[in-house]
Amino acid sequence: MPNFLNNRLAKIHAAGNHRVLAGTVAGVDFWSNDYLGLAHVEGDGAQVQREVKGMLSGATGSRSISGDADAYQALERQIAAFHGQPAALVFNSGYTANLGLLSAVLKRGDTILYDELMHASCRDGIRLGFARAVRFPHNDLEATLRNARSKMKSEGQLFVLTEGRFSMDGDVAPLREMAALCQQHNAHLIVDEAHSGGVDGQQGRGLVSALGLEAEIFATIITYGKAFGAHGAAVLGSADLKDYLINTCRPFIYTTGPAPAQWRGIEAAYRKMEALHAARYAQLQAVVGQFRAGMIEAGIGDRLPPNEGPIQVIHLPGNEAVMAAEAACRKAGLLVKGIRSPTVAVGQERLRVCLHSFNTEAEVAFLVDALRGV
Numbered sequence: 001m002p003n004f005l006n007n008r009l010a011k012i013h014a015a016g017n018h019r020v021l022a023g024t025v026a027g028v029d030f031w032s033n034d035y036l037g038l039a040h041v042e043g044d045g046a047q048v049q050r051e052v053k054g055m056l057s058g059a060t061g062s063r064s065i066s067g068d069a070d071a072y073q074a075l076e077r078q079i080a081a082f083h084g085q086p087a088a089l090v091f092n093s094g095y096t097a098n099l100g101l102l103s104a105v106l107k108r109g110d111t112i113l114y115d116e117l118m119h120a121s122c123r124d125g126i127r128l129g130f131a132r133a134v135r136f137p138h139n140d141l142e143a144t145l146r147n148a149r150s151k152m153k154s155e156g157q158l159f160v161l162t163e164g165r166f167s168m169d170g171d172v173a174p175l176r177e178m179a180a181l182c183q184q185h186n187a188h189l190i191v192d193e194a195h196s197g198g199v200d201g202q203q204g205r206g207l208v209s210a211l212g213l214e215a216e217i218f219a220t221i222i223t224y225g226k227a228f229g230a231h232g233a234a235v236l237g238s239a240d241l242k243d244y245l246i247n248t249c250r251p252f253i254y255t256t257g258p259a260p261a262q263w264r265g266i267e268a269a270y271r272k273m274e275a276l277h278a279a280r281y282a283q284l285q286a287v288v289g290q291f292r293a294g295m296i297e298a299g300i301g302d303r304l305p306p307n308e309g310p311i312q313v314i315h316l317p318g319n320e321a322v323m324a325a326e327a328a329c330r331k332a333g334l335l336v337k338g339i340r341s342p343t344v345a346v347g348q349e350r351l352r353v354c355l356h357s358f359n360t361e362a363e364v365a366f367l368v369d370a371l372r373g374v
Contacts, residue, residue, distance in 0.1 A: 016319035017340055027335040028363045030353050035199055035310040036280040037358040038229030038272045059257045064246070067257030075267055076234070082270060083205055083222065084214040085236040089245055090266065092258050094194050094223035095121040097233035100251035101190070101219060102161075103128035104244070109156035111148050113187075115139065115173070117166050120343075122192060131159070139171070141178055149185045158187040159218070164196030164207040168344055168352065170311030172196065175207055179216040188218035198227025199281070199310065204273045229272065230265035232258055283357035284310055287364060291355055294368035312353040314371065322349040325374045332370045 012018050034040070061067045072090070080088040091097035098121040106112055106129025114122065116135045126133045136144035141160065152158060160182055162173040175191065182189040193206040197220075201210035204227060208220050219237040224230040235245065245252055288308055295301040303314045316322045319340040326338035329351075337352045344350065353367070 016323070017342070025330070025335060027330065027333045028359070028367070029335050029356065030329075030359070030367060031335045031337040032354060032356070033195070033226035034229055035227045035284060035354065035356055036204075036229070036277065037356055038198075038227065038269065038276065038280070040358070041229065041272055041276065059259045061257070062253060062255060063257040064253055072257075072263055075263060078270065079222075079234050079266075080236060082203075083220065083236050084209050085220065087239045087242040088234045088236050089242045089252070090258060090263075091233045091235065091252060092255065092262075093231070094192075094221065094225060094233040096251050096255070097221050097223070097235050098122045098192060099125040099128065100245065100249040101221065101235050102126055103251070104249040105129070105157075105219075105241075106131035106159065107157070109153060110159065111152055111156060112159040112161060113141065113144055113148055114161040115141075115163065115166075117169060118161060118163065119167055119192065119194070122161060126161075138166075138169075139173055141181055145181055145185055145187065149187070158185065159190060160187050161190045162192070164191050164193040165200065165309055165311070167195050167311070168313070168339060168350075169305065169307070170195075170309045170313055171305065171307045172200075172207060172309070175213060176211050179213050183216060189216065190219045190221075191217055192221045194221065194223035194233075195226060195309075195311065197222040198224075198269075198273065198277075199284075203277045204228070204281075224266055224269055228266075228269040230262075230269040232262050232266055280357040284355065287355045287357065287359050288312070290361060290364050291353070291368065294365060295371070298368050298372045300372055310355045312355060314351040314353065315348065316351060317347050317349055319349055322351060325351055328374050329367075329370055332366075334367055334370055336367075 059067045076088045076090055080086060091100060102122060102125025108130040110131035112126060112131045113134050113136050114126065115138055117138050134144060134148055149158060162178060165172050179189055191208055197206040198204040200207045208214060208217050219235055219241060221233060221235055223233045288310060291312060292304060295304055305313055316325050322338040322340060326336060329336040339350050339352050341349055
């Protein structure tokens with residue numbers, strides 16, 4: 001029998017897309033999503049981490065059977081209150097949250113409009129649903145929304161999906177304008193705040209909260225594995241949405257619930273946010289400012305899109321070129337990630353630089369000098 005996997009892997013190699021796991025890599029961190037450095041903070045930065053009473057050492061089962069506890073539900077209420085939403089439902093990961101939410105709410109006869117730069121987890125969730133899916137040009141919803149509404153049957157639901165801060169470009173969605181359009185066309189707006197939750201807004205509450213749009217959003221996804229420095233995710237929305245997901249969301253119903261340590265990590269993450277966000281965010285903004293000013297001074301600022309967030313992008317078209325640039329940075333002791341197609345469109349390959357509150361002036365200056373050499 002021919003080894004079909006080798007044949008498939010050969011095609012991946014030929015396209016320049018083969019990945020390997022690097023293990024432990026030494027160098028200055030310019031590639032992780034730990035924007036505020038909270039993954040490095042023990043406890044909540046002010047006191048030793050407290051245990052959540054009633055937690056076992058293992059999850060023991062799905063939350064619909066044995067994997068639930070009063071303490072978990074109490075924490076979900078705290079999460080909802082923090083973000084200004086009626087209810088929250090915790091998932092094992094951001095990927096699972098997007099997969100579960102979208103596959104559960106999208107039904108035949110519905111239509112979902114999604115930004116062309118949406119994360120893979122959202123695209124996979126859309127595929128598992130049965131709605132008609134239409135992508136719209138990045139951050140340009142109006143014409144697509146008007147056209148979709150005119151073609152829909154009255155009984156179908158219309159959804160719009162965007163990210164708050166886009167993971168591969170670092171820019172933000174025009175949420176205020178999008179929310180107004182959705183209200184006008186009776187559409188349900190869903191916002192994935194994986195990279196804006198924990199960074200943007202007071203104490204890291206996210207862009208939806210910062211703009212006061214909580215009442216106009218159908219669902220928000222907050223991910224804990226990035227700026228929050230923990231692991232897991234929560235879907236925020238109405239009490240009815242939470243009830244619906246508990247009863248219909250297969251990635252929630254048919255999986256073992258989050259481990260007790262994961263619940264403790266999420267609880268501690270919110271205490272860290274309350275204690276440390278303001279100072280860490282100010283440090284992060286200073287790092288971003290230094291990097292962008294340095295790139296301009298080095299004569300390569302024209303390669304940077306105009307965004308002021310922690311995700312900075314340097315376009316280097318071609319998989320071979322961008323991976324050579326990543327390797328050059330790695331050789332210099334700088335951990336910068338090259339993003340290849342098909343993760344991004346062909347011709348849109350780029351170096352993705354993640355800046356953090358803990359990066360020093362000397363580290364940023366060295367990074368700029370290395371990028372100039374590349």
